[in-house]
Amino acid sequence: MHKPAWLLIVALLAIACGADQESLPPAETAPEATLAVTTTPTTTLPSTTTGTPGATASTSSAPPATTTTPSATPPSTTTVAAATSTPTTSTESPPVTTTVPATTTTAPPATTTTTTTTTTTLPLPTEPPGTTVACSDTDTYRYCVAAGAPVAQAGTDVWGQLTGYSPEVLCASDLDDLVCELVTEALLVAAAEWGNYGPTEYWVMGADEGAAIDLIGVNCDRRAAGGQQSRSSCMDRNTGGDYGMLFYQAVGAEVVASGQASLDAGRNGMRDWNIHFFASSLPIGFAGMFNIPFADEQKTVFHEYFHAVQHAHIQSLDFDERDDLLGPIWFVEGGAEFMAQTASQRLRESGVLTASDWNPLADRMTWTMEEVRYWMSSNPETSASQIQYGPDQGIAYSYGSWAHAWLADRFGPDALLDSYYPRLNDLGFEGAFQHTYEMSTAEFIAEFDQFVLLPIQEQLQILPG
Secondary structure, eight states, X not given: OOOOGXXXXXXXXXXXXXXXXXXXXXXXXXXXXXXXXXXXXXXXXXXXXOOOOSSOEEEOOSOOOOOOOOOOOOOOEEEEOXXXXXXXXXXXXXXXXXXXXXXXXXXXXXXXXXXXXXXOOOOOOOSOOOSOEEEEEOSSEEEEEETTOOOOOTXXXXXXXXXXXXXXXXXXXTSOHHHHHHHHHHHHHHHHHHOOBSOEEEEEOOSOHHHHHHHHHHHHHHHHHTTSSOHHHHHHHHHSSTTSHHHHHHHHHHHHHHOOOEEEEEEOOOGGGTSEEEEEOOOTTTTTOTTOOHHHHHHHHHHHHHHHHHHXXXXXXXXXXXXXXXXXXXXXXXXXXXXXXXXXXXXXXXXXXXXXXXXXXXXXXXXXXXXXXXXHHHSTTSOGGGOOSSTTHHHHHHHHHHHHHHHHHHHOTTHIIIIIHHHHHHHHHHHHHHHHHSSOHHHHHHHHHHHTTSOHHHHGGGSOO
């Protein structure tokens, strides 16, 4: 079976697998989990359904919600009054000496005045934010959240906890309103499916550079207000070099100029800011370009959000430790891809996500297995589990998505989220893997590589649904 050219998905990541980049100096920060999808348009594409979004999108004329820096609670104030004393006085008159008894005036005791300011700590919202989209506009960007849900203030630290804070989606002003609504819908549905870890910010660039600069300014105002980064450092970081926000705008601009479909999206930190920070280039499918279905873009948003789920289970701020805990590329990226493919498919079919025509899951997984088999036949002495980021990294995505399909079939679809990730921070990658899957990774790879050689019809039997 030959897949349409536009569905030849190649995942292009800039750096080590899902690595947590927030511990690096700002000028060197790069995304740790970037999914790049390159497609080529063809006339044999399935039609795109652009019906009313499954989750209600409501537009309000009210100004966008903003992240407000909480005012610091004044410390207790201690005021000490100065003590007053009268010096001893002696008077001498010759030739007769008269001694005047010393007169001492005792100052009143020092007075300490304590002023106590009482503050009220609001309880952590725990009610899930829901999937109804509410958006508002300014002159420089479009802002979307879950309708009626609170938004975390700057400095909120709820890392690793499930919260009721809404993810925030901020889109460049040159994007159509529907694009931002569909990104938000996919993000909210993914959070409802796997748990709402946050705070989460998802920044979406268009093709216009001026609109991108405006949106970067909004981001940098936030970083400065929250004490996370100076505005000038933030602007420098995001307007120069790879994987700053302007990089993502340039991807969209090249798409428009060249007529060649391409997408970049990534989770770019930031653990030390206690937020999940995502950036995306122009979502060409949501924008109605190249006849790419909404489903493809929904899967991309799901893939990226699953990286937030993975990172939320790692507490360390240390870059290398986080990288080690995440595991190899086949596990971390393959897990995000398998979970995104299967969950978004099921939620579209149930009507939770906006309807969209796409090739069946069995077809898509068949194509990825064909890629893995071809690579392994060309590299007979090497397992695809050893692939690192680089020219062949797309194979690791495909190999890993099938690996997770095998594990889910053998040990249950809930093992990854209910057993593996809750133990990852304490047991480490290998320890959590052995606890959950009752074998070492080496034993698993040896068995799974034999599975790869089976007939495709037999392999397809392990897929859900």
